Amino acid sequence: MFAGMPVDSWQLLDRLPEALDRVRPLSSRQAKELPEDVAALSRLLTTERDRMGLSYWSSPGLISAYLHYFLPWNLVRLLGVLGGLPLPPVGTGDMAIVDVGSGPLTVPLALWLAFPELRTVRMHVHAMDKSIQPLKMGKALLAEMSRLAGVPVWPVHLTKSPILHRFGLGRLSGDMPPVWLVAFGNVLNELPGGAGQVLPQLQGMLHAGSAGRTPAAFFMEPGTRLGGKSIMELRSIALAEGWQARHPCPHNGECPLVRRGGSPWCHFVVDAPKVPAHLADLSVRAGLGKASLSLSMLLLGESLAGRGDGLPARVLSAPFATAANPRARYACSAKGLLLLGDAGDVGQGEQVLVQVPASPRLDPRSRAICLPRFLEGNKAGR
Numbered sequence: 557m558f559a560g561m562p563v564d565s566w567q568l569l570d571r572l573p574e575a576l577d578r579v580r581p582l583s584s585r586q587a588k589e590l591p592e593d594v595a596a597l598s599r600l601l602t603t604e605r606d607r608m609g610l611s612y613w614s615s616p617g618l619i620s621a622y623l624h625y626f627l628p629w630n631l632v633r634l635l636g637v638l639g640g641l642p643l644p645p646v647g648t649g650d651m652a653i654v655d656v657g658s659g660p661l662t663v664p665l666a667l668w669l670a671f672p673e674l675r676t677v678r679m680h681v682h683a684m685d686k687s688i689q690p691l692k693m694g695k696a697l698l699a700e701m702s703r704l705a706g707v708p709v710w711p712v713h714l715t716k717s718p719i720l721h722r723f724g725l726g727r728l729s730g731d732m733p734p735v736w737l738v739a740f741g742n743v744l745n746e747l748p749g750g751a752g753q754v755l756p757q758l759q760g761m762l763h764a765g766s767a768g769r770t771p772a773a774f775f776m777e778p779g780t781r782l783g784g785k786s787i788m789e790l791r792s793i794a795l796a797e798g799w800q801a802r803h804p805c806p807h808n809g810e811c812p813l814v815r816r817g818g819s820p821w822c823h824f825v826v827d828a829p830k831v832p833a834h835l836a837d838l839s840v841r842a843g844l845g846k847a848s849l850s851l852s853m854l855l856l857g858e859s860l861a862g863r864g865d866g867l868p869a870r871v872l873s874a875p876f877a878t879a880a881n882p883r884a885r886y887a888c889s890a891k892g893l894l895l896l897g898d899a900g901d902v903g904q905g906e907q908v909l910v911q912v913p914a915s916p917r918l919d920p921r922s923r924a925i926c927l928p929r930f931l932e933g934n935k936a937g938r
């Protein structure tokens with residue numbers, strides 16, 4: 557996932573602490589307490605979610621924890637996936653990104669880091685959140701990072717608006733240039749009313765600003781049960797309303813994991829890349845050292861054409877041994893869950909093309925369609 561990332565993106569990510577030092581310098585006491593604040597915020601976002609009503613953006617310690625730990629790790633996870641997304645082409649004139657539940661502008665910062673060629677486009681960032689504090693810090697951070705990179709800063713427009721209040725759409729539609737991407741990063745799992753509620757407003761937003769182009773809508777969530785199920789719920793409702801799932805789903809049929817009752821849930825686990833030393837060190841001191849990263853994601857937009865011969869399938873699991881094959885993997889397809897027998901060398905998350913016989917054998921345990929030799933007949937489909 558991280559192989560194609562420009563070296564320059566990692567070098568700039570390494571300089572994030574310099575920008576943070578200018579935007580929100582830590583006193584020596586705050587620096588000392590940072591690992592414990594990170595651990596506390598981690599608990600609040602996972603095991604102590606019932607306390608989440610207390611916004612973490614009003615506690616100085618938790619704000620520092622978000623900026624120094626959650627922001628950089630979310631940037632790393634986003635850097636891993638963004639390069640592989642079939643994003644719409646970027647025009648030469650002014651464009652806009654709308655980022656909902658933006659926090660400290662994490663997704664715009666990740667796009668800015670991931671695509672050096674975007675940094676010189678006049679990309680208007682419309683960032684919204686129910687709290688204004690993180691938006692202001694994110695705006696200042698993007699300005700600092702742009703200064704460090706020696707490029708003009710993207711125009712940033714901030715809107716304090718809860719999602720259910722129509723995203724401040726009225727304020728957006730006026731002079732907004734064509735929307736390139738609407739993004740929701742790690743926010744669906746914080747919506748008590750479920751993920752589907754964002755769609756009607758999303759539709760309005762895309763039409764308000766797209767000026768005849770077809771922008772995409774990108775969602776990323778933690779790879780937890782809650783994050784993955786939020787993405788699966790959103791996908792089901794979106795498809796019923798005429799959206800196309802463009803990534804990572806290889807088809808627009810019913811999600812085979814929904815058919816199985818949503819357990820397991822759709823997510824990907826990848827080896828963590830080598831991250832900047834200060835981030836690795838803080839993670840260990842907070843008791844949150846990471847060997848792997850997990851995430852769930854979805855890109856909605858218009859449909860993909862011309863995928864070649866065969867049924868597209870997305871590899872979902874690490875290799876495991878079956879009675880017939882030591883390196884089998886599960887994959888997702890429009891025909892349901894597949895059990896690929898000889899898939900040890902195919903990466904998790906990779907899309908392959910498979911041939912499914914008219915009367916396939918089903919695995920007695922998982923009920924997945926068994927394709928014991930899919931690679932032999934499908935090398936061209938990789």
Ligand SMILES: C[S@@+](CC[C@H](N)C(=O)[O-])C[C@H]1O[C@@H](n2cnc3c(N)ncnc32)[C@H](O)[C@@H]1O
Nearest residue numbers: 630657658659662685686718719741742743746
């Ligand atoms: C986990 S943070 C994610 C921030 C950023 N997108 C990221 O990926 O790092 C979730 C953000 O969603 C915001 N949020 C939660 N519920 C919201 C709502 N109903 N309307 C708008 N923003 C909301 C929170 O204030 C917070 O900034």
